[in-house]
Each structure stands twice: as C-alpha cells, then as structure tokens.
Amino acid sequence: MVKNFKSLALSYKSTPLEIREMVALSESEIKQLLARFKELTNGEDFLILSTCNRTEFYYSSEEILNNLIITELSLLKGLSNSKKLAEYFETIADNNLAVERLFRVSMGLEAQVVGDIQISNQVKRAYQWCADEEMAGPFLHRLMHTIFFTNKRVVQETPFRDGAASVSYASSELVEDLKNTMVNPTILVVGLGEIGIDVCRNLAGTTDCEIVVVNRTQSKADAMALECGFQSDKLENLPDLVDKAQIIISSVSSPEPIIIPEMIRHSVIAKYFIDLSVPRSIDTSIDNVSGCMVYGIDDIQAKATSALDRRLEAIPQVEEIITESITEFNDWAKEMVVSPTIKKFKSALEDIRKEELSRYLKKASEEEMKIAEQITKSMMQKIIKLPVIQLKAACKRGEADTLIDVLNDLFNLEKEEQKNLK
Numbered sequence: 410m411v412k413n414f415k416s417l418a419l420s421y422k423s424t425p426l427e428i429r430e431m432v433a434l435s436e437s438e439i440k441q442l443l444a445r446f447k448e449l450t451n452g453e454d455f456l457i458l459s460t461c462n463r464t465e466f467y468y469s470s471e472e473i474l475n476n477l478i479i480t481e482l483s484l485l486k487g488l489s490n491s492k493k494l495a496e497y498f499e500t501i502a503d504n505n506l507a508v509e510r511l512f513r514v515s516m517g518l519e520a521q522v523v524g525d526i527q528i529s530n531q532v533k534r535a536y537q538w539c540a541d542e543e544m545a546g547p548f549l550h551r552l553m554h555t556i557f558f559t560n561k562r563v564v565q566e567t568p569f570r571d572g573a574a575s576v577s578y579a580s581s582e583l584v585e586d587l588k589n590t591m592v593n594p595t596i597l598v599v600g601l602g603e604i605g606i607d608v609c610r611n612l613a614g615t616t617d618c619e620i621v622v623v624n625r626t627q628s629k630a631d632a633m634a635l636e637c638g639f640q641s642d643k644l645e646n647l648p649d650l651v652d653k654a655q656i657i658i659s660s661v662s663s664p665e666p667i668i669i670p671e672m673i674r675h676s677v678i679a680k681y682f683i684d685l686s687v688p689r690s691i692d693t694s695i696d697n698v699s700g701c702m703v704y705g706i707d708d709i710q711a712k713a714t715s716a717l718d719r720r721l722e723a724i725p726q727v728e729e730i731i732t733e734s735i736t737e738f739n740d741w742a743k744e745m746v747v748s749p750t751i752k753k754f755k756s757a758l759e760d761i762r763k764e765e766l767s768r769y770l771k772k773a774s775e776e777e778m779k780i781a782e783q784i785t786k787s788m789m790q791k792i793i794k795l796p797v798i799q800l801k802a803a804c805k806r807g808e809a810d811t812l813i814d815v816l817n818d819l820f821n822l823e824k825e826e827q828k829n830l831k
Contacts, residue, residue, distance in 0.1 A: 414454070414548070416501040416510050417478055418465040421521050424497045426603070431486060432494070434459035436538060438485055443542040445481050450474060454549035458514070458535040460528070461606070462521050467511055469548060473502055508552065508738070512731045515556045516563055522575035524720040527611075529560050551741060559734040566730065569723040571716060576706070577607030579713040580658060580683055581615075583704065587656055587681050588618055596620045597654035598639075599647070599668070600661035601629050604685050608658055613637040621650060625661075648672045660685040666692040673698055685709065744801050751797055758789055 419432065434442070439457045446455050446468070454469040466478050479498065483491035501507045510519075515532045517524040536553045539545045545553070564570050588594055598609055601624040612620060613636075620639040624630040627643060634641035642650055651657055651672040659682070661667055668682065668691045677700040684691040684705050696703040762785050770781055 413469045413471055414467070414504045414507045414552075415470065415473065416465060416467050416507040417475055417498050418463065418501070418510065419498045420463040420465070420519065422519075423499070428494075428497055429461065429464070431488060432459075432464045432482060433461065434464060434485075436534075439535070439538050440542055442481055442485060443539055443544050446474075446477075447542065447544055449477060449481075452544075453546035454539075454552075455544040456511075456535055456539050456549060456553075458532060460531050461610075463514070463519075465514065467507065467549075469546070473500065475500055505735075505739070508735060509731075511552070512556060512559065512735060516560060516727055516731060517569070518724065518727065518731075522578065523717065523724070524569050525575070525578075526570055529557075532556070547745070548742065552738060555734055555738045559730060562730050562734075563727050567723045567726045568719045569727050571719055575607070576685060576709050576713055577604050578611050579709045579716070580608050580685060581611035583683065583709065583712075584612065584656055584658070585615070588615070591618075591655055591679070594618050594655035595653055596656045597623065597650050597658070599623050599657065599659040600686070600690070601626075601633055602660055602662065605658075605660040606633065608660065608685070609633050609637050609639065612639075621654070623647060623650060655679065656681045656683070657691070658683045658685065659690045661690040662686060663690045664688060666690055668692060668695070670695050670698055673701065677701065683709070751800060754796065755789075755793060758793060762786070762789055 419429070421429065434457065439459060442457060443455055446452060450468075450470060452468045452470045452474070454467070456467040458465045458467070464482075468474060475495065475498070479491050479495050483489070483494060488494060501510055513519050515529060517526070517528050520528050532553075536545070536549075539549070584596060588596070596612070596615075596618055598605060598612070598620065601609070601622065605624075609620075609622060620637070622630045622634045622637075622639050622641045623644050623646075624633075624641075625644055627641070630641040633639070647667070648671075651668055652674050655677075657668065657680075659668055663686065666689060670692060673680065673695070680698075680701045682691045682695055682701065682703045684703060687706060689705065691703055693703060693705075695701050766778075766781055766785060770778055773781065
C-alpha cells in the first residue's frame with residue numbers, strides 16, 4: 410500500500426487551453442470514469458481532479474495504468490487520437506513523488522495563480538466524488554484528511570492565501586466589496602474570454618444580487634449562465650443592460666470602447682465599471698459622469714500583484730509545513746504495513762488466553778471468572794505493548810521486516826490466521 414500510489418497528470422504548464430478543454434471532466438463524467446476503473450482494475454484508491462487548468466488521476470496500483478486511463482478518457486470524451494493525447498500527460502510512478510504532487514497541487518503551489526484558493530475546494534469535491542463511488546480506501550482517506558489539515562495550517566500560519574492574486578479573483582473580490590454597499594444590485598459581465606470565464610466562476614454562488622452574462626456568441630453566454638446560476642442576455646441589448654446594472658465588468662477585446670457614456674441614460678447614486686480589457690473596452694470619460702467610477706486593469710493588477718508578491722515570499726513556509734505533514738503521513742503509512750501482523754499477534758495471544766482460562770477455570774464461580782478475565786487481559790496488554798512499540802519504531806527506521814518474521818515464527822501467526830479463516 411505504501412509503495413503503489415501513482416499519478417497521471419496534465420496541466421496548463423505543458424498543455425494548451427484547447428487540449429485542456431477537450432479533457433475537462435464534469436462531476437457526472439468523473440463518476441462514470443471511477444465506475445469504469447472500479448470495474449476494470451484492482452485499484453483501491455482512485456482520485457480524479459479536473460479543473461480549467463488541469464486533469465489529473467491519482468491511484469494505488471502495482472501496475473502503471475496509463476493506457477487504460479487515457480483509453481477510457483478518450484472513449485468518454487469522444488477523442489480519436491489517444492496516442493497524441495498521451496503526450497501531454499506526465500507520469501509519476503514513485504509513491505513519495507505522487508503524494509508530494511497531490512500536496513503541492515492541493516495547496517495551490519502548482520496553480521496558475523500561486524495560492525489559488527479555489528483549488529482546495531476543487532480537491533475536496535474530487536475527494537467527495539471518489540468516496541461516493543467507494544474508490545477511496547484507508548490510504549487515500551488518511552492522505553486527504555492530512556492534506557486538509559495541512560491546508561488549514563497554511564491558512565493560519567502563513568500569508569500564502571492572503572489577498573486576491575489574479576486579475577479575475579481580484580475583480581470578484583472588488584465586486585463583493587462594492588456589492589456590500591448596495592441593496593440587491595444587478596451585476597453585468599460582458600465578454601467570456603479566459604478572464605471573463607474566470608470572473609464568472611469566481612462570482613458563482615454570490616448572493617443578494619442578480620448577475621447577467623453577455624457575449625458575442627450567445628450559446629457561450631447561455632452555457633456559462635447555466636453553469637453558474639446566472640442569467641444571460643443578448644449583446645444587442647447592451648445599452649439597456651448597462652443602464653440598468655449597478656456593477657459592470659467588461660473583458661471584451663475590442664479596438665474601440667463598446668461601453669460609452671451615452672448608455673447611462675438615468676441618473677445614478679452609485680455605478681461602478683471594472684475594465685479588464687486591453688485595449689480598454691469601457692470609455693474612460695464615464696468616470697466624469699455623476700455617480701460613476703471606473704476601475705482599470707492597472708488598478709486591479711496592482712492589487713493582484715501585491716498579493717502575489719506576499720504569496721511568493723511565503724512559499725518556503727508552505728513547503729516546510731508540507732514536508733512536516735508528509736513525514737507524519739509516511740510514518741502512519743509505514744505503520745499500516747505492520748498493522749496486519751499486530752492484529753494477528755493480538756489474536757494469537759487472545760486465543761492462548763481463552764484456551765488456558767477454559768482449561769483451568771471450568772469449575773470457577775462467576776466472580777472468580779470475572780477476576781481471572783481482568784488479570785489475564787491486563788497481562789495480555791502488558792505483553793503486547795513492548796513488541797507493538799518496537800514494531801512501530803522499526804517501521805520508521807525501515808527495519809520492520811525482521812521483527813515481523815520473528816513474531817510470525819514465534820507464534821506461528823500465518824497458521825493462526827488460516828485457522829481463524831476456517
């Protein structure tokens with residue numbers, strides 16, 4: 410169990426967006442794949458993590474399952490060239506490196522925006538889905554809970570998660586601040602390029618407001634609105650939508666501004682424009698309209714850059730916490746190797762205890778039996794304690810095999826186990 414954890418991973422670092430989009434998996438697709446892997450493999454632990462920046466498979470198996478995974482993925486997504494797809498995936502066949510990879514991904518060290526807070530929630534959902542499909546064994550359960558505890562330490566002990574370190578996240582954070590000064594505002598998101606999509610996903614779940622999405626391609630706006638629980642509208646209605654909304658976010662690529670002062674036909678107490686476009690898609694003269702304020706890309710970027718600098722400085726602290734957590738996890742994993750031997754050892758001694766009690770206390774009274782039970786159980790615990798401590802210590806030193814063999818020989822544990830199975 411300790412030596413067989415592996416990873417097959419594709420991420421933004423080596424894979425273009427069009428390929429990442431092709432292999433991105435929904436919850437239902439992940440569960441379909443987990444069901445197939447449960448049917449086709451002997452793997453006990455199987456985690457599938459899929460976001461806009463990565464699609465990664467983690468599993469425990471003596472075999473490397475790359476071909477099976479990529480074949481099933483290609484069949485599910487209707488992709489014909491699985492051999493070409495395989496070139497984008499990185500294989501990590503070493504247990505320790507695969508564990509470290511999952512820690513680093515879960516903490517946000519491997520994120521496109523270092524320390525991205527979304528990744529921890531995405532990992533939790535991936536874990537929940539594999540647990541739902543009964544594809545998480547003791548190893549993965551313990552690993553994931555160790556990761557969640559490590560993430561908590563990172564948040565509490567370092568500035569690694571402080572502030573908004575991406576333009577889209579900084580924008581959504583600004584929107585939240587502005588929204589809190591209003592009563593049920595309407596938020597308009599114009600443009601669904603990469604930044605616009607990220608903004609929408611960061612705003613998903615926002616309450617006490619109405620969010621409307623507009624895009625040149627109507628089907629894309631409809632799909633994003635469905636995914637995030639927003640409304641969609643037509644680009645031709647942009648003037649009316651701008652006039653109605655209290656917060657307008659635009660990331661449209663356009664040589665000329667598409668949002669202009671003439672679209673503001675009614676007087677306003679407060680109206681905010683966030684322009685994430687280069688060139689700018691919101692006319693800067695809107696800043697001169699009473700009650701209106703324009704935030705440009707430089708304003709947002711400065712906020713994001715400052716947060717990113719603090720996160721980068723905190724990386725050594727995060728890596729130190731991860732190292733401590735992995736060490737503790739590995740100690741537990743090593744102890745799991747001797748757990749069956751400890752169980753058999755206890756069972757063998759318990760059999761001896763019961764046999765001797767049965768032999769010598771046939772005519773004993775109930776009170777005498779009770780006393781004998783207490784005495785012999787106490788003796789058992791004292792006898793067992795030292796070998797168990799020595800076994801666990803030997804595990805940490807990587808020397809458990811010799812002690813396991815000694816216990817097996819002394820108490821004939823293999824024979825005892827076979828007897829108990831009959």
